[in-house]
Amino acid sequence: MHDPALPLRRSVLYVPAGNERALLKSAALACDAIIFDLEDAVAPEEKASARERLRAFLAGPRRPECEIAVRINALSGAWGTEDFLAARAVRPDAILLPKVEEPADIAQAETALEETDAPRAIRLWAMIETPRGLMQAGAIAALGRAPDARLSCLVAGTNDLVKETGIDPGPERANLKPWLMQIVLAARAGSLGVLDGVSNDFRDLAAFAGECAAARAMGFDGKTLIHPAQIAAANSAFAPTAAEVAEAQAIVAAFARPENQGRGVVSLGGRMVERLHLRMAEALIARAKRIEEKDG
């Protein structure tokens, strides 16, 4: 089952670490999490200055209600080590590793964090965005089940997947959906969170709302975003609706009736409802409450 204890990650905004205006803007946005990007959003000649900007920005006040991740370049590449050191120094909630292709990529980052005495609180998120990464998603995600696992979330990288495979995503991303669901399945098998990829067309909010609804239906916890205009739609799409909460409350009430005490299955409005549905209903109600407390 989707873990109700996972942090809320309905809206997870990429913020280019080298863009001062975007950094400043990010401080007041209502997204659940931010990924400060040192990878694709930063030009090669700006990598060093972007690290410095990020260091300076994150030395300022933080909002505990907004999770922070830093996406670094691949550890095996030219900028990876410097990015890793910069990311570790700013003490994010997570470091996001791009283009993860095998469990060894996670192990390498785990070792680097252990060797540098980084606090246990720094988690690892992994981007699944290459054909090899997709084929290995189950093995990668399985690391999440280790007792002291740092790996806590998979993030779909749909732009790179399209680039690397040559597919046309098709209407409403129909051709990508089997791979997206493979990523969700792998994440859940590893007890991990899971985030959908970005929608590049940030002006078409109607299409974006549809993409969010589809992502929620596929089982994603939330969506990665590229523009502040996308935040409200994602927050709304990944929150339980009033009808869903009412239905969940009816399930809880049904099992609470004296005649249903100790029963494993009850009938509700012509439907069979089992105790697994009760657990799902309780989780949904708890999620709705957390969202209400957060959004007000």
Ligand SMILES: CC(C)(COP(=O)(O)OP(=O)(O)OC[C@H]1O[C@@H](n2cnc3c(N)ncnc32)[C@H](O)[C@@H]1OP(=O)(O)O)[C@@H](O)C(=O)NCCC(=O)NCCSC(=O)C[C@H](O)C(=O)O
């Ligand atoms: C896409 C953009 C380049 C558009 O930028 P721009 O034309 O400047 O947009 P606006 O004029 O509408 O911006 C209005 C204000 O909002 C701020 N802004 C814009 N985007 C962000 C943001 N992401 N975070 C914070 N603030 C943002 C602007 O600065 C304006 O502010 P102000 O001037 O004060 O009013 C731009 O949105 C952008 O760069 N987006 C992020 C791009 C990015 O990070 N790309 C990499 C991650 S996606 C990826 O790699 C996916 C994955 O790996 C895969 O393979 O799929």
Ligand SMILES: [Mg+2]
């Ligand atoms: Mg990518």
